[in-house]
Amino acid sequence: MAAPQAIVIGCSAGGLTALEQLLAGLDPALPQAIAVCCHTGSANVDLMCELLAKYATLPVEEARERAPMRGGVIHVAPSGYHLLVETSRRFALSVDQRVSFARPSIDVLFESAAEAWREALVGVVLTGANSDGARGLLKVRQGGGVAIVQDPADAESPTMPTVALELAGADHCLPLADIAPLLNRLCLP
Template sequence: MVVGCSAGGLQALHVLLGGLSGPLPVPMVVVCHSGSEDMRLFCELLAGRSGQTVVEAEERQQPRPGTVYVAPSGYHLLLERDGRFALSVDPRVSFSRPSIDVLFESAAGVWREHLLAVLLTGANSDGAEGCLRVRGQGGTVIVQDPHTAQVPVMPAAALELAGADHCLPLPGIPKLLETLCS
């Protein structure tokens, strides 16, 4: 599973992770445009509030079920064909590095119809192209209802370009994820 967010993302991730009854049986890989240089504190905040295992993703790491991986600051996070993480300093995409599009597109190529992609609040269109690719590969896209997002630009852009398999307010997304992952 991949998750993307930007402005308002930390609060949205608190609601998302805190709404889960426990760890999911799949890895969760997150790109959040946090503006932070050090994602360790970001991971600690999410873990402390949610009770989930939240770690910063590392080069060549194999994602494991039940763990939340957060993209490190300043690097694109990709999933390679062998299912391991790769970090890249390629140019910014949609003014962002890490880019949600880069993660979603690489994950779609690996996990195809088994991929769940979640796009939450944010202030730019990063993630819209990635959602289109996920749906094109047979994966499932869940978009936060823009009317309930702290900043609606990102989810609205995704809905306009790619549509969604599910569009609902943030508090309903954790239960949907548990249902889809069971």
């Protein structure tokens, strides 16, 4: 298997704490492009980017319309918009209807990223209190990408990982503490 070129991460309830731990464990030499969708309920994603930047080993920035999904950067979905990855691997923002009661929607990000990156994509579903991310993770797997799901028994809110496992299954289901080391192994030569 060739090294993945991109990683998409989705979370909801309990997600900020989970992201802090996950992003702190990533190797700072990771060359992959990373996009994060977290249901925050906040109107401003700047604060979340600042918080994550305190823990992350890579630069954290808000994803912008038409900006390329760059390697070695953690791009965070802006509040109030769906974040999509076009086949040109640039971001697009949408104010289409909410999906699974959320905008940004994890499913929308994962499904579009699966089209853009296919087998070169890793999808990660973390803690959350709804079903968002399950359909998107299925699309990642159908495209030949790798699916990682946080063990529901380890999640602050087990609903999202449970539904993802039921609908999409996973190539790896493990506790949060083991996900960053796995990503480092999968993504570094």
